[in-house]
Amino acid sequence: MSSILTNPSSLLALQMLRSTQMSLGDAQREISTGLKVSAASDNASTWAIATTMGSDQGVTSVLHDSLGESVSILAVASGAVTSAISVMDSIKDAVVQAQTPGADLDKIGSYLTQLGQQLSSIVASASLMGLNLLDGSTAAAGKVSFITSYKNNGGAAPSQTGTIDLSTTALVSAGAGLLESAQAIGAVTATDFTNLNATNIGSAVVADTLSNADLVIAKLADYASQIGAVQSRVSLQITFVQSLHDALKTGISSLVDADMNEVSTRLQALQTRQQLGVQSVSIANQNSQLIMKLFQ
Incomplete structure (x- = not known):
């Protein structure tokens, strides 16, 4: 079924693009801070343990x-x-x-x-x-x-x-x-x-x-x-x-520090997914144009 009011393909593609952009934002934050857990909202349990160890x-x-x-x-x-x-x-x-x-x-x-x-x-x-x-x-x-x-x-x-x-x-x-x-x-x-x-x-x-x-x-x-x-x-x-002191420092690092090798690889993959997501949204939006051809 094709509709000019609702485009399920476009909505799905847009949802996937938003998810990719959120993941991309997380990766960029990890790179900029060097931390995979920088606040309690990132991982409440790990953040609490690391905070106690830091004290x-x-x-x-x-x-x-x-x-x-x-x-x-x-x-x-x-x-x-x-x-x-x-x-x-x-x-x-x-x-x-x-x-x-x-x-x-x-x-x-x-x-x-x-x-x-x-x-x-x-x-x-x-x-x-x-x-x-x-x-x-x-x-x-x-x-x-x-x-x-x-x-x-x-x-x-x-x-x-x-x-x-x-x-x-x-x-x-x-x-x-x-x-x-x-x-x-x-x-x-x-x-x-x-x-x-x-x-x-x-x-x-x-x-x-x-x-x-x-x-x-x-x-x-x-x-x-x-x-x-x-x-x-x-x-x-x-x-x-x-x-x-060194053991506590190492323990905290293993809990909250980001693996920069893994993050950089993930960032490149997310950037590729973002580009593909943009193209998917563009392709999905073309469905409404195909409907117009039925009236020609």
Whole structure:
């Protein structure tokens, strides 16, 4: 049946052309954005998963930066403790030298005073980003917690952050620090190694000074070991967090990124279909002209 009011062939061809143009628009959008899923309307489930993963990826990036800062803080503290041990070794040598017959105790005492002041300078300068692990500023908590991980429980349970903790030791703290009130077992008097002078090597106390120096060196070595162990854990966590960040990035990419090779091929096919669709509409519209010939 042929009708001048309705042309089914033309309507069908037009419908197919519209479908092709919509697909062509989608392909062009993927090429321009590089994404096959750029909004929830494209694929609600995939978009939701990718959005959650993207949020977690952002957290891992912050964690990586925070861990890098933690390594720097620990490195400063470790270097300061190592320097303090070196100064204490010099103090110990000077105390032993003071027991040599004929030693100039006044000169040795002046040298010890300078070494004690150097200990105070080391502790005071061992600060990074406002955090000093040696001056007792963290004594209230007794530890420093370095954030290392994050767990997203999706609201079904409290989200969690993981930490690596370092029990801090105050080397100088208003007279109560390790360097200020060291007293070994058996020593009669304590020694303030930040305020040394010739009296600390007098015959009555020199043995106590030497014993107290050995105690301080041993405890500084223990603290340095603790810091080193935490440094090692933080460094390992940095590697893991970077791997996790990369894995999340790859996962998001596989969900929402467009395959440009496939899209470009599909675009060319759609452009060909569009051209053929236009020709089909043109051919279908010629049916009404054939009807006119019946009246000639």
